[in-house]
Amino acid sequence: MFEKDCLIHPVILCGGSGTRLWPASRESFPKQFLPLAEPGRSSFQATAARLTDGASFARPAVISANDARFLVAEQLAQAGVQADILLEPCRRDSAPAVAVAALHAAARDPQALVLILPADHAVGDDAAFVRAARAARAGAMAGHIMTLGITPTGPSTAYGYIQPGAPLPGETGAHTVARFLEKPDAARAAGLIADGALWNGGYFLFRADVMLDELEAHAPAVLEAAREALATAACDLDFVRLGEEAFGRAPQISIDYAVMERTRRAGVLPVDFPWSDIGTWGALWEVSPRDADGNALRGRTAVRDTRNSLVHSSGEILTTVVGLDDVVVVATDDAVLVTSRSAGAEVKGLVETLRRRGDPEADAHRLMYRPWGSYQRIDIGGRFQVKRITVKPGGRLSLQKHHHRAEHWVVVRGTAEVTVDGAVRLVHENEAAYLPIGCVHRLANPGKIPLELIEIQVGSYTGEDDIIRIEDVYGR
Amino acid sequence: MFEKDCLIHPVILCGGSGTRLWPASRESFPKQFLPLAEPGRSSFQATAARLTDGASFARPAVISANDARFLVAEQLAQAGVQADILLEPCRRDSAPAVAVAALHAAARDPQALVLILPADHAVGDDAAFVRAARAARAGAMAGHIMTLGITPTGPSTAYGYIQPGAPLPGETGAHTVARFLEKPDAARAAGLIADGALWNGGYFLFRADVMLDELEAHAPAVLEAAREALATAACDLDFVRLGEEAFGRAPQISIDYAVMERTRRAGVLPVDFPWSDIGTWGALWEVSPRDADGNALRGRTAVRDTRNSLVHSSGEILTTVVGLDDVVVVATDDAVLVTSRSAGAEVKGLVETLRRRGDPEADAHRLMYRPWGSYQRIDIGGRFQVKRITVKPGGRLSLQKHHHRAEHWVVVRGTAEVTVDGAVRLVHENEAAYLPIGCVHRLANPGKIPLELIEIQVGSYTGEDDIIRIEDVYGR
Numbered sequence: 033m034f035e036k037d038c039l040i041h042p043v044i045l046c047g048g049s050g051t052r053l054w055p056a057s058r059e060s061f062p063k064q065f066l067p068l069a070e071p072g073r074s075s076f077q078a079t080a081a082r083l084t085d086g087a088s089f090a091r092p093a094v095i096s097a098n099d100a101r102f103l104v105a106e107q108l109a110q111a112g113v114q115a116d117i118l119l120e121p122c123r124r125d126s127a128p129a130v131a132v133a134a135l136h137a138a139a140r141d142p143q144a145l146v147l148i149l150p151a152d153h154a155v156g157d158d159a160a161f162v163r164a165a166r167a168a169r170a171g172a173m174a175g176h177i178m179t180l181g182i183t184p185t186g187p188s189t190a191y192g193y194i195q196p197g198a199p200l201p202g203e204t205g206a207h208t209v210a211r212f213l214e215k216p217d218a219a220r221a222a223g224l225i226a227d228g229a230l231w232n233g234g235y236f237l238f239r240a241d242v243m244l245d246e247l248e249a250h251a252p253a254v255l256e257a258a259r260e261a262l263a264t265a266a267c268d269l270d271f272v273r274l275g276e277e278a279f280g281r282a283p284q285i286s287i288d289y290a291v292m293e294r295t296r297r298a299g300v301l302p303v304d305f306p307w308s309d310i311g312t313w314g315a316l317w318e319v320s321p322r323d324a325d326g327n328a329l330r331g332r333t334a335v336r337d338t339r340n341s342l343v344h345s346s347g348e349i350l351t352t353v354v355g356l357d358d359v360v361v362v363a364t365d366d367a368v369l370v371t372s373r374s375a376g377a378e379v380k381g382l383v384e385t386l387r388r389r390g391d392p393e394a395d396a397h398r399l400m401y402r403p404w405g406s407y408q409r410i411d412i413g414g415r416f417q418v419k420r421i422t423v424k425p426g427g428r429l430s431l432q433k434h435h436h437r438a439e440h441w442v443v444v445r446g447t448a449e450v451t452v453d454g455a456v457r458l459v460h461e462n463e464a465a466y467l468p469i470g471c472v473h474r475l476a477n478p479g480k481i482p483l484e485l486i487e488i489q490v491g492s493y494t495g496e497d498d499i500i501r502i503e504d505v506y507g508r
Numbered sequence: 509m510f511e512k513d514c515l516i517h518p519v520i521l522c523g524g525s526g527t528r529l530w531p532a533s534r535e536s537f538p539k540q541f542l543p544l545a546e547p548g549r550s551s552f553q554a555t556a557a558r559l560t561d562g563a564s565f566a567r568p569a570v571i572s573a574n575d576a577r578f579l580v581a582e583q584l585a586q587a588g589v590q591a592d593i594l595l596e597p598c599r600r601d602s603a604p605a606v607a608v609a610a611l612h613a614a615a616r617d618p619q620a621l622v623l624i625l626p627a628d629h630a631v632g633d634d635a636a637f638v639r640a641a642r643a644a645r646a647g648a649m650a651g652h653i654m655t656l657g658i659t660p661t662g663p664s665t666a667y668g669y670i671q672p673g674a675p676l677p678g679e680t681g682a683h684t685v686a687r688f689l690e691k692p693d694a695a696r697a698a699g700l701i702a703d704g705a706l707w708n709g710g711y712f713l714f715r716a717d718v719m720l721d722e723l724e725a726h727a728p729a730v731l732e733a734a735r736e737a738l739a740t741a742a743c744d745l746d747f748v749r750l751g752e753e754a755f756g757r758a759p760q761i762s763i764d765y766a767v768m769e770r771t772r773r774a775g776v777l778p779v780d781f782p783w784s785d786i787g788t789w790g791a792l793w794e795v796s797p798r799d800a801d802g803n804a805l806r807g808r809t810a811v812r813d814t815r816n817s818l819v820h821s822s823g824e825i826l827t828t829v830v831g832l833d834d835v836v837v838v839a840t841d842d843a844v845l846v847t848s849r850s851a852g853a854e855v856k857g858l859v860e861t862l863r864r865r866g867d868p869e870a871d872a873h874r875l876m877y878r879p880w881g882s883y884q885r886i887d888i889g890g891r892f893q894v895k896r897i898t899v900k901p902g903g904r905l906s907l908q909k910h911h912h913r914a915e916h917w918v919v920v921r922g923t924a925e926v927t928v929d930g931a932v933r934l935v936h937e938n939e940a941a942y943l944p945i946g947c948v949h950r951l952a953n954p955g956k957i958p959l960e961l962i963e964i965q966v967g968s969y970t971g972e973d974d975i976i977r978i979e980d981v982y983g984r
Contacts, residue, residue: 355848
């Protein structure tokens with residue numbers, strides 16, 4: 033068999049929301065898109081960059097929530113990676129996404145090798161990861177659904193475990209899977225490790241036809257919904273939007289429950305590259321560079337008489353700790369979390385409380401991404417609101433009007449094309465435009481550099497829902 | 509002797525900077541001006557309001573740092589209290605201030621009774637405080653420098669102690685002072701309390717002539733500098749500015765070291781009203797209302813599985829704690845402090861580190877007070893800066909120009925009078941004005957309500973030092 037024949041088709045699953053890493057990670061900007069384990073690069077970007085060895089991998093696909101589509105596209109562009117982007121209209125856990133991945137690959141080659149990768153994990157050795165994926169191919173080509181079993185570095189209670197069974201044929205080091213085991217308590221975790229169990233890293237390598245057979249056998253409703261969602265998909269700019277009605281019918285279930293714990297074709301390849309799912313702030317501390325006092329400090333921070341702590345300031349806020357050990361302090365521009373390194377899962381409960389209280393910081397970031405760029409509220413008062421708006425070169429906001437506010441735009445960088453009631457003019461740096469209440473207007477960036485402007489809204493109501501869209505190039 | 513003859517002349521000492529309560533308290537806005545122990549009222553305002561019983565107190569005087577003068581004036585006006593305001597051109601600890609207070613009162617009546625009060629203490633029972641001050645008068649009129657000795661509620665190591673001596677004549681409960689004692693360690697504190705020692709609250713009641721005699725005897729250089737500083741003082745608007753050269757010559761020494769520990773005329777009146785110097789965040793927790801879990805929560809906060817903690821969010825930031833006990837978390841718009849309730853004094857060391865690093869948050873708040881109102885930076889970028897400016901009714905900024913920036917003003921509340929190169933016009937809510945680079949301009953509020961506007965500066969340099977003042981009603 034030629035090398036070309038066993039190219040791996042990677043599919044990155046990007047759908048999670050990661051509330052245990054609040055307030056950095058939120059529904060509107062989940063952790064896989066944040067530069068957490070590395071400065072300047074998200075785990076999604078690191079995952080995509082891990083797959084650029086053309087001798088091993090075909091063009092990747094990304095399966096993402098619809099809301100994150102422009103974030104996915106922008107981060108891929110930044111990372112210089114080209115990929116198919118498939119959009120889930122709603123959240124359905126991993127089994128429907130894996131079914132879509134298998135069908136998408138099978139359309140090109142029924143026996144295509146598909147590698148499922150979570151977008152939110154940290155891998156400490158990219159070359160070792162690629163070697164592992166290549167080493168798992170033999171088992172996958174022989175008809176197994178291969179998992180990568182991470183060699184435990186300690187009795188973690190945060191991961192599921194895999195008990196290897198008999199060796200697979202050949203000298204690959206792979207085994208059948210005797211059992212998948214849920215997250216254990218600490219005592220049981222130590223016992224599992226003594227018995228040779230491995231962490232379940234959430235990586236799956238399989239032949240498309242094998243996964244489709246197993247889905248047919250163990251989760252036919254998932255497969256049927258995924259098939260119909262692809263058949264009714266719409267191509268929209270650079271995205272494949274899965275059919276909303278069909279995908280919504282898919283049972284909400286993980287691939288572990290739907291297939292892996294039921295199939296007799298599971299295999300596991302033990303691997304030992306440094307790995308973390310960065311599931312909690314404590315886990316991030318573990319994979320982060322630390323100073324002589326054991327502190328992982330990121331952003332504008334200062335500590336005194338403090339050890340083994342994570343201090344993470346993602347915005348402008350100067351974040352300080354005095355006289356505490358083993359704490360986690362995370363500051364964003366609008367929210368602060370203080371907790372212990374061990375209290376990971378409790379953060380999720382806090383976010384649920386905030387959501388019930390109606391605190392907007394539970395799910396939304398102040399910086400909001402849009403297809404044309406981004407905006408951020410910088411001030412708000414009784415009858416006014418101020419935003420900084422950034423429009424990408426070529427970006428065009430919708431043609432719109434407001435019932436309750438006038439707007440002043442002051443361009444502070446680049447050039448704006450401003451349409452007001454049909455008249456179009458260019459507004460340059462240090463120039464302003466005025467938009468009376470009720471006028472029909474549009475903002476666009478006709479230039480080659482990002483356009484930045486300050487928008488001052490004045491009126492009796494400045495909410496986001498007072499936007500009447502008359503026309504929109506992004507189909508919103 | 510008639511009641512009128514023994515009116516007390518209160519003098520509030522406002523000069524401290526309170527860095528142990530950073531980041532809420534900073535050089536530019538020290539703790540005595542913050543609403544810490546009570547919502548909506550600073551300890552300075554509470555102190556001033558405690559002195560409004562005209563049967564006991566004459567018009568108070570306030571001795572403050574020059575930089576805080578508009579803050580003092582504004583907070584007094586808010587509290588509805590009229591006072592003389594004496595301004596120290598530099599910081600010289602308490603002895604020179606007490607000398608100025610004695611001289612200021614003696615100018616009206618050599619035997620005037622003067623009560624020195626710190627501006628940054630919390631008193632839990634105003635009526636009891638007034639009763640105590642009145643009860644101490646007999647001793648003061650008889651020629652003693654009376655102190656209020658707070659009955660200890662525990663073996664605090666944060667306060668100095670006073671050992672009472674023999675009872676003073678009369679049935680007032682007052683004593684001579686056997687000894688003043690520095691802050692002790694915990695074991696010694698317990699022994700002192702067993703021996704009947706009291707906390708030194710920093711309140712002093714004396715006849716002006718008595719204090720002047722004792723200063724002459726024990727600290728003549730302090731007295732001489734204070735006398736000369738008053739003789740060379742300038743009256744400026746509502747302020748008495750002490751002579752800069754003379755006041756600068758005063759030794760930097762506390763009244764405790766300069767006089768109290770040396771004089772044989774010290775007396776002490778034991779008092780038992782609830783009292784705290786709010787010297788640390790832990791001390792603030794102790795005097796704050798707490799919920800069933802022992803948490804004192806102020807502002808936008810949320811806690812989970814957290815006990816006996818102080819969470820203080822003074823701005824917009826949602827501040828959360830999960831799974832920690834006995835911590836202090838303080839968030840302002842630009843800085844966060846996380847510490848333990850017991851780590852009070854270490855915060856001062858942190859602030860010194862920040863100062864050395866050049867972090868502006870060490871001393872300056874984002875909201876800056878000016879005689880005409882206030883301003884706050886809300887955004888900054890490569891070639892621009894955005895501020896929210898508030899001008900009081902009648903307020904006038906200086907006539908000024910900038911070399912490196914143009915400015916756009918958008919009025920979001922009230923009416924602005926805008927002068928540009930000699931031309932004056934009114935700019936109303938939802939209207940804008942443009943100020944080209946180099947134009948000579950002035951902003952004023954001619955109206956009856958505060959003026960709020962958004963200023964967008966665009967240019968190659970937007971620092972505060974690019975303001976060329978041509979004329980200024982506030983003499984800056």
